Amino acid sequence: MSFSQSTHPQPHPQTTRLTVTHLLETTPNPSQAGADVRHGLQQIPKTLPAKYFYDDRGSQLFEQICDLPEYYPTRTETSILHTAAPEIVALTGNSELVELGSGSSRKTRLLLDAYSQSLPDKTASLIYRAIDVSGGILQQSAQRLLQDYPQLQVQGLVGTYEEALDHLPPTEADSRLLLFLGSTLGNLKPQACQQFLERVSQALHPGEYFLLGVDLVKPKPILEAAYNDAQGVTAEFNLNMLAHLNRRFEGNFNLKQFEHWAFFNEKESQIEMHLRSTVPQSATLRQLDLTVDLAAGETIQTEISRKFKPSEIIETLKGVKLETRHTWQDPQNRFAVLLSRRCP
Structure with missing residues (x-):
């Protein structure tokens, strides 16, 4: 892998709180692309x-999908996070947020709100590492977040989950909360899912946290x-x-x-x-x-x-040294959000 730092002057002062790094695949033969x-x-x-x-x-279209009346996952997960965010913050403490597949960061705002309210020092900074394969939507989302959260610093990584997890720098906060929302885990076949969760576990230090959203089996x-x-x-x-x-x-x-x-x-x-x-x-x-x-x-x-059963996910997480501390579900049991902690 190689890195290229983007420096694009912008008219907005908040860009001093934004850095974007592009993770580029380096292969010995260009035809491997x-x-x-x-x-x-x-x-x-x-x-x-x-x-x-x-x-x-495609990223823009997916944002439209999330607002469709038939597409329940986004609004259901959002309602869970709206209720659970203060408890998540209480459990994780002063944590840097790292999100795989950040997109518009709409659901992340619920956590940023809760973390902002919990800061004892109102001049302290919040750190958000946004990871997405679409540099365009990452830049747009980051600019909106910086306008709305004066204490926020956004460090964007443009690349795949694998690239980002392999190159996460040490956290500057007391802990780290890695987010993987939207039931994106369901896009991976069982073996790839296992390998991905192993990579997540390896990217976290003992005591750091993983917040996972999964869609549940239903009619x-x-x-x-x-x-x-x-x-x-x-x-x-x-x-x-x-x-x-x-x-x-x-x-x-x-x-x-x-x-x-x-x-x-x-x-x-x-x-x-x-x-x-x-x-x-x-x-x-x-x-x-x-x-x-x-x-x-x-x-x-x-x-x-x-589509998953909560008990299956809890057992799978346990197998990669991620101990589930709390599970939240909506009243119809359509969706689940699980908070796990990396074991020694």
Whole structure:
């Protein structure tokens, strides 16, 4: 990995409280860029990594999804955090916040409010490390936060979760609270989920905290409606992945020849999102020297979203030295937020 520090003069004085570091993948062969795309599209069935949803347009569309009436996870998790934030602050004390997949940082504001109110010295600083693959939305969100929180310092990291966890600097606060909200954990298959949680545990020192949001198992109609909204925003979000690949790898995917398809796989307890080819077709990604042939009806899986039981998550966290201290759930038991602490 290598680092490049961005320095973009801005007219706002709060930029002195903002630093943004870009984490760049360094490979011996430039052709390795997009190797995960090449690998996934050569599989049967074809797949694409969910990280390619999140160019700037994809991040904007996801923010729209979070406000849809069918999409319960965001508002349910937000309501839990609204109630739980003071208790989280009481349990974790003076902690630096580190968020994986910060996006708009809307839910993080609930914690920042609670931490601000708990500061004994009103001149003390709050430190927030925001991590996101979209540099555009990270910059926009940081500027809004700095306007609203005079004591806040934002240290942005543009890159993947893995890159960021491998390069977290020592905290300047008494402790650290690592946030992974939005049930993003559900996007990882079991083995990848285990590896990710091991990495989280390794990134934390004993006594530091991990706050995790997970979507829970519930009736199929509720789950499928959340990923097939009436306005078609989720479909646009899904199709935008192909637009992102076209732009990034000189591709010629015809978005009009694909349709969004999402369903609940009860056996695996996961929502699956696919892009389904409506006609026989071929597409090329020139930078990857790759041609993709699809039959009519053939799909490319773009995302899974696993649904959990709280007891299963608690046991999994325990296995990587993360001891759950408290679990909060909404009255309908649709969603859970778990606070765990790194054991020695």
